[in-house]
């Protein structure tokens with residue numbers, strides 16, 4: 001089948017056309033129009049500007065996705081769209097557009113949860129991944145660990161009690177003077193530090209772990225974030241300058257990154273042991289971090305667990321992942337109608353999805369009779 005997918009939950013307008021057959025995916029087009037240069041001026045996403053930018057970009061992005069795919073609109077069998085969680089105005093743009101498209105083509109409309117979409121990005125390049133598995137989503141808005149027991153059954157077994165991991169990267173990056181969003185620049189700075197460390201340099205900075213000190217699989221990034229930001233301010237004050245020397249920035253980026261990776265791998269190791277999971281999926285924007293990828297890969301190797309992480313371009317927001325998640329929603333019979341709404345948080349959206357799943361099961365049971 002051919003799926004058209006749309007993603008507009010935050011600051012990327014993305015559309016994709018994907019062929020899905022028996023759990024194998026062929027990406028026919030993958031268009032992402034990023035608003036990062038606009039929001040960089042403000043040091044973070046401005047919701048109202050984001051909604052307007054989605055409105056301006058969406059038709060062109062959708063048209064480009066269809067043109068590049070080589071299929072015509074009449075070949076499309078279903079339309080999938082991110083309907084939660086995210087910025088409500090941004091989500092509404094994608095939901096309204098895709099609703100209209102599905103209705104004009106007379107094809108099913110599949111609502112997709114953005115976080116499950118991130119996880120589904122792993123299926124595209126790792127088609128052998130099958131539930132049950134563990135999934136860690138580390139993004140700008142979420143840090144959550146799920147036990148996925150069926151394609152559409154996600155049980156959250158841990159996560160951040162406060163800030164998301166990517167938020168910590170972005171805030172620390174901003175105070176350090178790195179371009180927005182800070183994650184990618186921090187990755188490079190930390191790499192420079194780790195190269196020096198291999199030659200014998202010692203890092204003077206120590207930060208508190210984000211791994212909560214109990215048996216849960218929970219994290220807390222706000223203490224770490226505040227400690228790093230205070231350190232940056234102290235170092236600036238010591239020098240009576242708003243600019244930090246490169247060597248201090250490298251050391252701070254290195255110590256921060258190591259603290260994050262050690263905290264995450266500690267909890268992941270415990271979660272793999274406790275659940276006996278044979279596969280771990282890591283996804284979301286922060287899953288692009290080269291140090292985190294290496295550290296988690298190491299844990300998985302030691303625990304003989306398959307590690308499935310999307311390649312870099314599928315870690316950040318995109319619509320291919322929404323098509324992959326939409327495919328499994330479609331297979332389960334999940335269909336939205338024109339009353340589909342957008343939800344900023346998981347609260348209302350989880351109930352809505354659960355109701356659609358019950359409806360799909362009911363239909364299936366009746367079809368069997």
Ligand code: KG4
Pocket residue numbers: 010138139140141142165166167169170181182183184187284285286287288289290315316317
């Ligand atoms: O998944 P995503 O594109 O959007 C959300 O759903 O939130 O994630 C964006 C986040 C930002 O916080 C960004 O700084 C972070 O992913 N990020 C990284 C890296 N690349 C992007 N964080 C650490 N290291 C990276 N290489």
Ligand code: ZN
Pocket residue numbers: 114118139140284285316317
């Ligand atoms: Zn995302």
